[in-house]
Amino acid sequence: MAALVLGLVVATAAVAAPDWMDCPTPCRCKWSSGKKTALCREAGFTSIPGTLDEDIQVLDLSGNAISKLSKSAFENVGLIHLQRIYLSNAGLTEIHRDAFRNLTILIEVDLSHNDIREFHPMTFRGNERLRVLYLSGNPLTKLVRAQFPPLPHLRTLELEGCNLEFVHKDALIYLAALETLNLKYNLLRNISEATFVNLANLKTLLLDSNPWRCDCDLRGFRNWFLNSKLYSLPLLCYEPLRLTGKHWGDVPPEEFACPPQLYPYPQLQVQAEAGGRITFGCRVTGDPIPEVSWLYDGYPINRTWIMIEAEYQWTNVSVNNVSESDVGTYTCLAKNLLDTASMNFSLVLPEVVTATTVSKSNNKIVWWGLLVVSLAVMFSAVITITAVCCVRNKNLTQRRNLKASVSFTDQEKKLLDVSIATTTDRGSDSCEALGPEVEMIEPPVHITIEREPVSSNLVGRKINTM
């Protein structure tokens, strides 16, 4: 009964008011600043309500829980006369690039304080009347090249507190009418003046509360900004440490500098052939451009056969007719007003080795092998017999038994393998089961055969350095 009465009352009201004021509860539809306005704040909507009149010009859906704006989100529910859309604090995480399609008279959009991480660069394409765009308080992190489509009437862009770390220098190229840009409370460390030079109408540029790194990358922008009429609130350096907390204006431009950085070529350890020619060098960056010098064992290089050539960032050292006296440490030293950096190259000559030598890492094994060989000569006869036996008797099981029954120490096993290796020529295929072990101790095989005394320049290393 009560419902019927209520229904009657609503019906009467609807008759009295024009259609567009017939709003889905709990929205309120009314004239506001001369516009047909639907007020649907904090109304628990999870999508754009479908029952609003198509004449609605202003839609306030702030404080709802609409996680997504899908393609043609407004056009699909007939709202093509929208001029202002308020969707702040609406739990938005995703905006389809065509969400605002065909809203040709859209003037203002507020999407602030949502969880939108990314806008497709074409998101507002066609919303050519757009004048105000609030995107503050979204975790955007970066603005890419041409982040916004041509919006010839956009005057205000708010991007405060958007975790922005990077603004591409061409991010705003299509926003020629921009007057106010708010980039406060972001994570910007540098930015290029190229981002703004074409924004002829820019009157307000807010950049404070960013962790500016006052180095050579920012110098161009510093100079441009301080000399423009846009600079009002003082900006502070956050990095480097020596400038933390200083006003940009109190730091002279040359102190927006970058320390020298060195990159070696080809590497820090340079190996040369005696009598040959070797070139190495370092590439140096830094701003102001560092002065580079070279030292040999701590002193300026003053040898006629060593040439130093510099070109662009490179400084190269060439040593002609390399000899023992050139071995040592060469230091590349780079210095600008900010800092000095250095890098040590060591020039070495190769270790001279004889023909029968094994590589350094194997040396230990060889010496070990030699020792064991001399110790175990007495065993060799027995083991050789066993090995020959193995060769003749192709029975694998028997061989396994042999290995299992005699408990050799590791060294003895090596010896065993050595001895067998000396005999494998006669029947290598029969002993293939021992193949891998034979390979492993290949160098000692030579030794066993040659039986040279320990001193017989087996390893003639570093002859010329000793």
Ligand SMILES: *[C@@H]1O[C@H](CO)[C@@H](O)[C@H](O)[C@H]1NC(C)=O
């Ligand atoms: C909506 O826009 C598309 C192109 O973006 C166009 O093809 C279509 O005709 C438009 N619809 C209306 C009703 O204007």
Ligand SMILES: *[C@@H]1O[C@H](CO)[C@@H](O)[C@H](O)[C@H]1NC(C)=O
């Ligand atoms: C910021 O500086 C880095 C070099 O440190 C550079 O790679 C980057 O392009 C700069 N960003 C802008 C927007 O200038």
Ligand SMILES: *[C@@H]1O[C@H](CO)[C@@H](O)[C@H](O)[C@H]1NC(C)=O
């Ligand atoms: C060349 O350098 C050495 C030190 O490496 C120094 O003793 C010597 O006097 C220098 N000679 C000249 C001509 O500068």
Ligand SMILES: *[C@@H]1O[C@H](CO)[C@@H](O)[C@H](O)[C@H]1NC(C)=O
């Ligand atoms: C120094 O060496 C680098 C690497 O090979 C080379 O690119 C550069 O042109 C050299 N510069 C000079 C001045 O020789």
Ligand SMILES: *[C@@H]1O[C@H](CO)[C@@H](O)[C@H](O)[C@H]1NC(C)=O
């Ligand atoms: C190279 O240096 C050695 C001494 O280190 C010298 O005997 C020889 O004549 C030099 N060769 C040339 C071509 O300069």
Ligand SMILES: *[C@@H]1O[C@H](CO)[C@@H](O)[C@H](O)[C@H]1NC(C)=O
């Ligand atoms: C380079 O070598 C010199 C000694 O020749 C040493 O005093 C210096 O600390 C070294 N520098 C670097 C960067 O290793």
